[in-house]
Amino acid sequence: MAETEKLVFPAQLHQTQDGGIVVSKLDEMINWARSNSLWPLVFGTSCCAIEMMSAADAKYDWSRFGFEVARATPRQADLIIVAGTIVMKMAPVLKRLYDQMPDPKYVIAMGACTISGGPFFYNTYSVVKGVDHVIPVDVYIPGCPPRPEALLHAMITLQEKIKHESYFGKGKEKSK
């Protein structure tokens, strides 16, 4: 006799005699696994990096959402949180780091400086006015610096975004 239950986990559980069978779509399984274990790269250039470190500490704790392991090398990370202003000397370095990350990779632009240059928009000769001139961005967080809760909200938004991706078929390519 099959009973179906809808779990928080995106599947349906059919009870059988010796346990159960979990039935789901492969896309949803993959998205669930990817979104709940995003590993960020340790990348912070200026003040927003301190609020990122605060989001990692015990009070705000991003590891509850699966972001526990912050890797130092881009080859093992899936998420780059660009925290801090990007200047023209740093832009090729950021592009190189982004290229070294394996697919699927995601970018969160944290802080006003990464959205549009922030407080350094007028009369500066060396600031890149928005990190989306360099790499494609998934989520933007306004603030100078944004609170750690804002960063957590952005990470959860990214998780929601990933849950709508499709591994098979046309949704696979992210628009660049």
Next chain:
Amino acid sequence: MTNEEIKQAITTFLPSAAYDETGEFLSILVDGTELRPLMRELRSNLNFDCDYLFCLTCIDWKAHLTMVYHLLSKKHKHTIVVKAKLADVNNPQIETVSDIWRTAEFHEREVYDLFGVKFLNHPDMRRLLLDEEWEGYPLRKNYVDENMIEI
């Protein structure tokens, strides 16, 4: 030492120096070519004993440039400011003081990077903060950059 004593001692050493006491510290105004002997004297003469160079910068007055050096003596607790005038705006040059105070190595590289002042006999005269291929000296008043969005 008081300001009067400093002025008298410097005048015996370098008669062409001028003085400016309108600001907070005593300023000695010299020409760019006379800088190095004065700096040597301020460092090695034990009456001055200026062992701490805490600020080295440049000001662009459009018709000429001025190098400003702020010196402090830890023993006598007096502060002396030395200003050297560079008259040649298109190709400014001055002697380095990085062998007298090691902190000047980085400061002079920064001034070269942002103002274009060449320091003779500096051990490592390269740009510090901007790319090697950057053209122009950004903190000059006549710097033009089409990437800069001005208010």
Next chain:
Amino acid sequence: MSLLGEDIVTEEGEFVINIGPQHPSTHGVLHLKVWLDGEIIKKVQPHLGYIHRSIEKMSESLSYRNFIYATSRMDYLSAHINNQACALCVEKGLQVEVPPRAQVIRILMAELTRLSSHQLWWGCTGLDLGAVTPFFYAFREREAILAVMEETCGARLTQNYSVPGGVMYDLHPNFQEHVKDVIKQVKSKFQEYDEILTGNVIFEQRTKGVGYISPEDAVSFGCSGPTARGSGISCDVRKWFPYDGYEKVQFKEIIREGGDCYSRYMVRMEEMKQSAYIIEQLIDNIPEGDFQAKTKMVLKLPKGEFYQRVETARGELGVYIVSDGAASPYRIKYRSPNFSNLSALDHMARGSKIGDLVAIMSTIDLVIPDVDR
């Protein structure tokens, strides 16, 4: 521009590697080129400019009220002290008298900032040397201090609280009570910090005798703050050139003679206790009165030059304003403490190993945006 422009192995058989700009323990975007003979360091060459945001050029087009807030982003861990320095310099030019209440508020905020900056430094020192626990413990206290600041100033990191003439708003009504609670909490943890890291035999072996700089070299390189005080140089600006009411406050200047990483570490640990002591003296004696002196809406400094120095958590910050009478500064120069402290890194690191380089950088306590401005 290539990050490694020359051959990896030089003619003398030394191996050149890059550390950074993206690296967990460089405290920001610092690119170091290190010449190695096996594991012994022969030369360290810092490459700067990866966060050069042209703050000095930008300030030339901002008004005297606005440019203060760009400096919060320079050394963001002592953001309030940077703002205080700029406000004091403008007040010097305008010859404005700051009311006593505003002076005491600014000192209280400055000492809270210094405490929170040293807490973060302590946590990151542990993290760099491999101990992860201090990081979480330090942030626990830091969050308590930042909650107090947020209540009064409105922001955690870049407070933007000082204005020329005083402070922007009055204190929150619960300020005194919260600060007393926070100080009680912080003081009870100093013993814990000593137990975890200071007395730890691994930590002592990694920091004692490492990164020595002599007093003469420290002065020649322009070092200031705990970097110089760890080598026996007395240089606390709060004692030498007191500002904003510090002459009325009792505290000790902490000096240690060792010159190595351990001495610099001990200087900062003791400074945390002195900051707590200053806060305790002042928290019950905040004078009543105005929190801001009356100034015009558009400020114009008279023609001339003005220099103000303050003691940030890392050393002596100098703000040098050259004015020609207009509503914006003609030239501003920030004499940043980390710029001079970093220039001594090569001297300190020669002859030691790569692991020691990390220990040296963490005890100099660099904040790279302050180096590049």
